[in-house]
Amino acid sequence: MAAMQESEAKRLRRDSGTGNGAAAGEGEDPALHSPVSGFTTERVLRDSAREKTLFVHGKIDDQEAIVILEKTPIRQDTVDEMLKTSTLKLEMKNDIYSTYQLQAPAHLNEIKTTVICPATEKHVKKYLRQETFLIEESGDDYTAITLPYISSQSFSVQWVYNILEKKAEADRIIFEDPDPNIGFVLLPDFKWDQKQLHDLYLIAIVHRKDRKSLRDLTSDDLPLLKNIQEKGQEAIKKQYGVPPSKLRVYLHYQPSYYHLHVHFTSLEYDAPGSGVERAHLLSDVIQNLQADSQYYSSRTITFPLCADNALLLRFKEAGKL
Amino acid sequence: MAAMQESEAKRLRRDSGTGNGAAAGEGEDPALHSPVSGFTTERVLRDSAREKTLFVHGKIDDQEAIVILEKTPIRQDTVDEMLKTSTLKLEMKNDIYSTYQLQAPAHLNEIKTTVICPATEKHVKKYLRQETFLIEESGDDYTAITLPYISSQSFSVQWVYNILEKKAEADRIIFEDPDPNIGFVLLPDFKWDQKQLHDLYLIAIVHRKDRKSLRDLTSDDLPLLKNIQEKGQEAIKKQYGVPPSKLRVYLHYQPSYYHLHVHFTSLEYDAPGSGVERAHLLSDVIQNLQADSQYYSSRTITFPLCADNALLLRFKEAGKL
Structure with a gap:
């Protein structure tokens, strides 16, 4: 196999030297050209119509293989x-x-093609996309299904407490309001490498520990929410020169972790999780609570969940999907 | 120039007849089919390496034209x-x-190609990449700034009326409810080539002509909105097998054109314009109007606008940015 691969590679390299490829393959046996001509597709792991990519799992000569195709810009x-x-x-x-x-x-x-062969189960899992479904969670569903799920899972937010208590990442904090009721820390999200501003991404984590998510918010939280909006925007303007008109400020529902936090991302950056099906603009949240203190406890909220998410299974068991 | 174009076009059509793509355009005027062979590029308006798109401004036979290229999924x-x-x-x-x-x-x-010819300065501006800013538009701002702007611009929605009156694209309609008050037509958006479901994108266009956008909606429109949600989802399930739990259904504010329409996109597809700063889930719109008929006429609504957008200039002039 190794020998075959080597000669294959040499031959391919020779071919690639023959020109711009306009007449590629003419009069030649196409099977000789490509390690993927003998590829047998088993299943598509993931694809993106927007990015024009396709990840396929299959076999090349009885070996597990993954082929990744991506159209070129x-x-x-x-x-x-x-x-x-x-x-x-x-x-x-x-x-x-x-x-x-x-x-x-x-x-x-041309189409950029990446071959991983032999591929392991880990590669397959890495590239496999989970199907997602929209859930419509009423206020009653939250109480009957979601809240018991959150409680039973006892998700650890120790890492959040470590940040709040300066036991970890203290040097990454760019702003803090230490007030126990309306205070928060602001720090760059891990997804942002801080090397350019166009994908700016920061997180404000509140000091109080008794707000799990959007569902817990009432008009009592307006001072907290307004404080995060005002001081968060101010700190980002001061630290990075990015004004409020270039910032998307929002909460996730469901959040990734059940300790209240707010996302600040650059408006230019199409940040993952900033879609209408998961994100709630902080300015809308504030207005909605001003009009109706029970807005988020009573309202049906729509959100996406992956097929293997444990909460999704609970909605299924309850006959809600 | 014209003659060259014609013979070029004929040759191209003959070429296309030799492959599997023979079907389209056979026996028709070839000059109609290859308008871009005589296209002269002036400048690139925008491109995306992530999405494999390119927007070019130039000329076809001395007429201003825009050519949009997008690689297919x-x-x-x-x-x-x-x-x-x-x-x-x-x-x-x-x-x-x-x-x-x-x-x-x-x-x-294949590469999906859209030609706009003759194109106006507005089209050029629409596609030229611009810095964007978030606007916070109060109900009063809408009345004082946005509404006069919309009225003064007299945006043509003739192409929408052509669809509603079956003067164009009649064969593309996949569902229609002809009721003049709560009816609509449902058809694939131009952005979707209909070859795969993961980037499914349809638009429901309402028959009534007196609703410009989200701002005009009150509880009187609940029957219309619910009808679009129910029958639109039903038609998509029937036609494409895609259930409501896999559909993101939303309105834009600001919309691209001021005739009420609703977007249906696949949840798997990270569709442009589905971000929280511009999209409003139809299910949220319905709930908000059920709770408060004036929700969308009175509320401050946040939306992004490009730097050279005429409406943005009006907000600037009014000291609102």
Whole structure:
């Protein structure tokens, strides 16, 4: 196998030296060209229509393999050539708008391909996407299903307490209001490497330990929420020069951990978890509580859950999905 | 120039007839099919390496034009054929990992192309990448700033009326409730090529012409909104087999055009515009109107606007940014 792989690689390297690939494969046996021509698909692990990627699990010569396909970005410097040398199929025409399917010369439209072979079960799990479902949780569902689940799981938020008590990550805190009722610490989220501002991501973690999530909030929490909004925005403006008009400030429901926290992300950054199905703008939360103190305890709230999430199983058992 | 274009177009069409893409446009005027072969690029308005898109401004026969290119999602049902019939150029090999550039047959690797011609300065602005800012629009701001702006601009929604009156895109409608008060048509959004379900994207456009946006909605509109939710979900389940628990159903504020419409996107698809700063879940809209008929006319609503958006300038002039 190793020998075969080596010669395969050498041959491929030779081929790649023959030019831009416009006539790739002509008159040659396609099977010789590619380790993936003998690939047998078992299942798609994940795909993204937005990013034009596909992750497939299968076999190459009886060995477990993963093939990752990703279309390449459209290059500005080849667009003129592409438009001149492609064929188009008209799909739709309406007024000034028309749409086509364009078939470009292959060398202007490559697909980045990554092969992992032999692949282990860990690789498969890493790339497998879980199906997600929208849950509609009424106030009663929260009390009957979600709250008992949260209590039974005794999720550890020790790491949060470590931060609040300066036992960990103390050097990462960029702002703190130490007030036990309306205070919080503000620090960069792990997802942000702090090397550029366009994916700025900070988290405000409240000092009080008796608010698990959005569901617990009432008008009593307005001073806390307004304090986070005002002082969080102010600290980010001071530290990074990013004004409130460039910040998306929101809570998750369900949150990843049941200790109240607020996300601050750059408006330019399409942050994971900032979709309408999971995020709640802090400014909306404040307004809703001003109008109705019971807004979040009584309202049906929609959120996504993965297929193997234990809470999803409880909703299923209760006949709610 | 025109003659060159014509012969170019004829050649292109002949070429397209030799592959599997023969069907489209056969026996029709070829010049209609390849408007982009005579396209001259002026500048790139926007691109996304993540999404594999490119927006170009230029000219077609002295007319202003915008060409939007977007690589199509990788289809699961063609991946076996693609891997068997493509050529690969080895880029890197390290242990169990190797990467290649794959050159696929053109018909398996199309590029969705949208042409807007003649394009106006507004179209150019729409697609030009701009800095964005969050606006907080109170109910009074809407009356004093936004509504006069919408009225003064007289945005054309003729293309919407063409759809509602079956003058265009009639064959694309997958469901219609013809009721003049609570009825709507449901059709695939342009962004969706309908070849796979994971980026499913449909739009419900209401028949009534007197609702510009979320701001106009009151409890009087609950029958309309519930009808869209129920029958839209039902039609999508029937047509595509996608259940309501896999659908994100929402309105935009600000919308792209001021004729009420509702977005239906696959939950798996991280659809552009589905972020919390612009999207409003239909189920939340219904609940909010049930609790308070004036919810959307009185509430401060947050939304993003581009730096050169005329409405943003009005907010600036009013000292609101």
